[in-house]
Amino acid sequence: xxxxDEAIEKIKAMIVSGALHAGDRLPKEADLAAELGLSRxxxxxxxxxxxxxxxxxxxxxxxxxxxxxxxxxxxxxLSFIVDFHKDATVLEFLQVRRILEPAATAxxxxxxxxxxxxxxxxxxxxxxxxxxxxxxxxxxxxxxxxIAACSGNSVLCSLLETLSAPTTRARVWRxxxxxxxxxxxxxxxxxxxxxxxxxxxxxxxxxxxxxxxSVEQWxxxxx
Amino acid sequence: xxxxDEAIEKIKAMIVSGALHAGDRLPKEADLAAELGLSRxxxxxxxxxxxxxxxxxxxxxxxxxxxxxxxxxxxxxLSFIVDFHKDATVLEFLQVRRILEPAATAxxxxxxxxxxxxxxxxxxxxxxxxxxxxxxxxxxxxxxxxIAACSGNSVLCSLLETLSAPTTRARVWRxxxxxxxxxxxxxxxxxxxxxxxxxxxxxxxxxxxxxxxSVEQWxxxxx
DNA sequence: TGGGGGTAAACGTCGGACCTATCGGCGAGG
DNA sequence: CCTCGCCGATAGGTCCGACGTTTACCCCCA
Numbered sequence: 001x002x003x004x005d006e007a008i009e010k011i012k013a014m015i016v017s018g019a020l021h022a023g024d025r026l027p028k029e030a031d032l033a034a035e036l037g038l039s040r041x042x043x044x045x046x047x048x049x050x051x052x053x054x055x056x057x058x059x060x061x062x063x064x065x066x067x068x069x070x071x072x073x074x075x076x077x078l079s080f081i082v083d084f085h086k087d088a089t090v091l092e093f094l095q096v097r098r099i100l101e102p103a104a105t106a107x108x109x110x111x112x113x114x115x116x117x118x119x120x121x122x123x124x125x126x127x128x129x130x131x132x133x134x135x136x137x138x139x140x141x142x143x144x145x146x147i148a149a150c151s152g153n154s155v156l157c158s159l160l161e162t163l164s165a166p167t168t169r170a171r172v173w174r175x176x177x178x179x180x181x182x183x184x185x186x187x188x189x190x191x192x193x194x195x196x197x198x199x200x201x202x203x204x205x206x207x208x209x210x211x212x213x214s215v216e217q218w219x220x221x222x223x
Numbered sequence: 224x225x226x227x228d229e230a231i232e233k234i235k236a237m238i239v240s241g242a243l244h245a246g247d248r249l250p251k252e253a254d255l256a257a258e259l260g261l262s263r264x265x266x267x268x269x270x271x272x273x274x275x276x277x278x279x280x281x282x283x284x285x286x287x288x289x290x291x292x293x294x295x296x297x298x299x300x301l302s303f304i305v306d307f308h309k310d311a312t313v314l315e316f317l318q319v320r321r322i323l324e325p326a327a328t329a330x331x332x333x334x335x336x337x338x339x340x341x342x343x344x345x346x347x348x349x350x351x352x353x354x355x356x357x358x359x360x361x362x363x364x365x366x367x368x369x370i371a372a373c374s375g376n377s378v379l380c381s382l383l384e385t386l387s388a389p390t391t392r393a394r395v396w397r398x399x400x401x402x403x404x405x406x407x408x409x410x411x412x413x414x415x416x417x418x419x420x421x422x423x424x425x426x427x428x429x430x431x432x433x434x435x436x437s438v439e440q441w442x443x444x445x446x
Numbered sequence: 447t448g449g450g451g452g453t454a455a456a457c458g459t460c461g462g463a464c465c466t467a468t469c470g471g472c473g474a475g476g
Numbered sequence: 477c478c479t480c481g482c483c484g485a486t487a488g489g490t491c492c493g494a495c496g497t498t499t500a501c502c503c504c505c506a
Contacts, residue, residue: 002283002457002458002459003458003459004271004458004459008275012303012306012307015307016306016307028486028487028488029487029488030487038459038460039459039460039461040460040461040462041264041459041460041461042458042459042460044264044268044488044489045267045268045271045272046271047488048227048268048269048271048272049268049271049272049274049275050275051272052231052272052273052275052276053275053276053300053303053304055304055307058488059467059468059487059488060466060467060468060487060488060489061466061467061468061469061486061487061488061489062467062468062469062486062487062488063468063486063487063488064487064488069307069308069309071308071312071315074304074305074307074308075304077276077304078301078304080235080276081276081278081297081298081300081301082297083235083239084235084238084239084278084292084297085292085294085297086292089294089377089378092294092376092377092378092379093378095376095378095379096323096376096378096379096382099322099323099326099379100319100322100323103322153315153318153319154312154315155312155315155316155318155319156315156318156319156322159319159382225488225489225490226489226490227489227490251455251456251457252456252457253456261490261491262490262491262492263491263492264489264490264491264492265489265490265491267457267458281457281458282456282457282498282499283456283457283458283497283498283499284455284456284457284458284497284498284499284500285455285456285457285498285499285500286455286456286457286499287456287457447506448505448506449504449505449506450503450504450505450506451502451503451504451505452501452502452503452504453500453501453502453503454499454500454501454502455498455499455500455501456497456498456499456500457496457497457498457499458495458496458497458498459494459495459496459497460493460494460495460496461492461493461494462491462492462493463490463491463492464489464490464491464492465488465489465490465491466487466488466489466490467486467487467488467489468485468486468487468488469484469485469486469487470483470484470485470486471482471483471484471485472481472482472483472484473480473481473482473483474479474480474481474482475478475479475480475481476477476478476479476480
């Protein structure tokens, strides 16, 4: 195994074992390189790799730190990976989202507060009757993001965030080409919000399923 | 933005845009560095980062290649990230798995072949009446892995693979400490297989839910 | 035709030199 | 006494050149 790979493993081990905690500062590159027994160049490759996946946070002129290591931070790196997938696999991502989103929405129905419900209402109201497609999709993303946050599960929340991104383009496309798609989206959002306000998990789940299935079916039909 | 980060973005752009296809070989480091306008050292950091997430495959003495970019390959990098999560978040992962696994099992019930059913049967039979905990958990993982593969969704399959790993330790622990856990697991596996053999998605889904919920409840109770 | 050796190409590692952003102390000024 | 701004120490950012190590592949010989 290459020394750089060893360094990656060693740094990982230091974090997992607890020798390094979230937020801790690493020794400066020269010292850490000496400590791990490799050159600064090779160590830098290891650090760069770990910073790409948000394990380390490198601050020029300051030092290198361990990130908070929260699921939201680490899973954020997933979006980088997802960007490489071809359109052909978008349908697979959407299928997974169709599984997770209804579940998250149902979970949210049991935990959502009055304040959060009101916030969602204002979010939907903020959009006019005939919004631009880009605004609608942005509003769509935010709507579902907030609901996922109410699920109380940060892993679920991050996964949905990641899975939603690659389907954004597809949704914009749909809004532009499919007759009535915009109105349908607005109506379904309102229905989901009503279900949440009623604290009705099953209705919320069903509307979320219908909502995503409509995108999925459309996408499957045009691919 | 640092030149290395630019290089990462440029290489990513080359792949996403189609200038580089899956399996393609990159120019040698010296040439690519010149092409992108940076030094070989900095370029190597970019390449190392991309190889950590399985975008590039560096073969010493040969060259650097773009991987197949299949979901299974790219999502495999997720396990590296998941390794950094603390035990406290294992429950969140398990919750997500409890959402995905039943769905995958239900999907599998509709697509599974006679041959695959027979294979699962042999897998379960391969374990004795009183297996070692480690063998049981390994068998458990393989059982669910094969079922997920039958779902036909590689993204779903990879995600489950990743989510299952961090809960492995917990399951071993449970097998060692909870009375009757081993027998219960074996019985539930058999029930899931029966449901699959009957091509009954809803029964399969329910058994999968029960199966994972039992682990989840136990884990929640001991944490 | 098949195997073995050799060579060239490519990645791996190292050390050092120099640039640059950042932080924090210190002193001048209000 | 407090505040603002300068400045030096520190740490990461980049580059260069050299050499080691592995691998693929071609050529030669049996």
